[in-house]
Amino acid sequence: MILVISSSLHPGSRSRILARACVKRLHELEADVSLFDLAESPLPPCDGATAYGDSNVQQLSGLIENADAVLIASPVYNYDVNSAAKNAVELTGRAWTGKVVGMMLAAGGQGSYMSGMGLANSLMLDFRCLIVPRFIYATGESFEGEQLADESIQERVHILVDDTLRLVRGLKPESQV
Ligand SMILES: Cc1cc2nc3c(=O)[nH]c(=O)nc-3n(C[C@H](O)[C@H](O)[C@H](O)COP(=O)(O)O)c2cc1C
Numbered sequence: 001m002i003l004v005i006s007s008s009l010h011p012g013s014r015s016r017i018l019a020r021a022c023v024k025r026l027h028e029l030e031a032d033v034s035l036f037d038l039a040e041s042p043l044p045p046c047d048g049a050t051a052y053g054d055s056n057v058q059q060l061s062g063l064i065e066n067a068d069a070v071l072i073a074s075p076v077y078n079y080d081v082n083s084a085a086k087n088a089v090e091l092t093g094r095a096w097t098g099k100v101v102g103m104m105l106a107a108g109g110q111g112s113y114m115s116g117m118g119l120a121n122s123l124m125l126d127f128r129c130l131i132v133p134r135f136i137y138a139t140g141e142s143f144e145g146e147q148l149a150d151e152s153i154q155e156r157v158h159i160l161v162d163d164t165l166r167l168v169r170g171l172k173p174e175s176q177v
Contacts, residue, residue, distance in 0.1 A: 001032040002164065003067035005060075007074040007085035008106070009039050014143045015106035018136060019073035021148055021157045022104065031165065034063055038084045046090035060088065061095045068168045069100035069132075071160070076107035076115040085119065096123060100171065102132035102164045104157075106139075113137045130171070134163050 004026075006019035019035065026033040036059075043060070044051040051057060064070060074081040081103075089096065101123055103116045116135055123129035142153040 001034060001063075001067050002026055002069050002071065002168070003063050004033065004035045004071045004073065005085070005088065006035065006037040006039070007072065007082055007088060009082075009084055010075065011039070012146075013039070013075065013106070014138065014140075015073040015075050015104060017143055017146060017148060018104040018106060018138060018157065019071070021154070022071050022073070022161055025157055025161045029161070029165070034067075036060055036063055038088060043084070043088055043091055046087050051091060054091075057091045061092045064092050064095035064099065067099060068172075069102065069164050070096070071102045071104065071164060072119070073104040073106075074116075074119075076105050076112045079112050079115050081105070081116065081119050089119070089122070094127065096127040096129055098127070099123075099129050100132060100164060100167045101129045102135065102160055104136040104138070104160065106143075107137060108139065110139060130167060132160065132164050132167060134160060136160055 004019050004022050006016045008015045023035050041056045044054050074085040120131045136156050142149050148154050
């Protein structure tokens with residue numbers, strides 16, 4: 001199963017459009033896919049204690065544990081993913097161990113294109129995740145209303161999905177491919 005997490009809490013989020021485009025592409029490819037939207041399933045702030053017992057946290061942890069890969073769609077906030085994405089990782093910790101992880105970022109300008117690296121580093125170093133070495137970084141011109149604006153951004157979604165599936169299949173024992 002491929003899990004897509006949308007971390008923006010903005011009602012008109014652009015990264016959510018990317019997340020949904022990935023889900024659509026995975027459906028077209030007949031892959032097993034789940035979407036977890038932090039705007040619809042809010043998580044408590046991680047306190048390192050009781051927050052782990054929250055039902056949404058437990059649902060998300062279970063989805064991550066069962067996923068072959070996780071695709072995270074996030075806004076760029078202050079040259080990083082948003083705090084909701086970071087909080088989700090804090091709350092679900094070890095569930096990420098060994099996962100293939102891809103990223104899609106929506107940003108205001110071109111200059112913050114390395115903003116996913118903090119999250120990538122922590123997932124690699126903490127949980128030995130394999131980061132898909134291709135990510136989507138999209139600014140306003142890639143969107144039109146609630147849609148992707150053109151074939152170029154659509155193609156980038158397809159490539160991220162294809163590369164992620166290729167890595168997942170490459171890592172599976174032959175009998176399960
Ligand atoms: C608090 C805040 C911080 C932001 N920081 C950055 C930034 O560092 N770099 C950037 O390019 N855009 C920045 N932006 C713009 C957002 O990345 C942009 O609006 C993006 O579309 C947000 O994603 P979303 O539409 O999925 O919510 C920031 C926006 C907010 C609200």
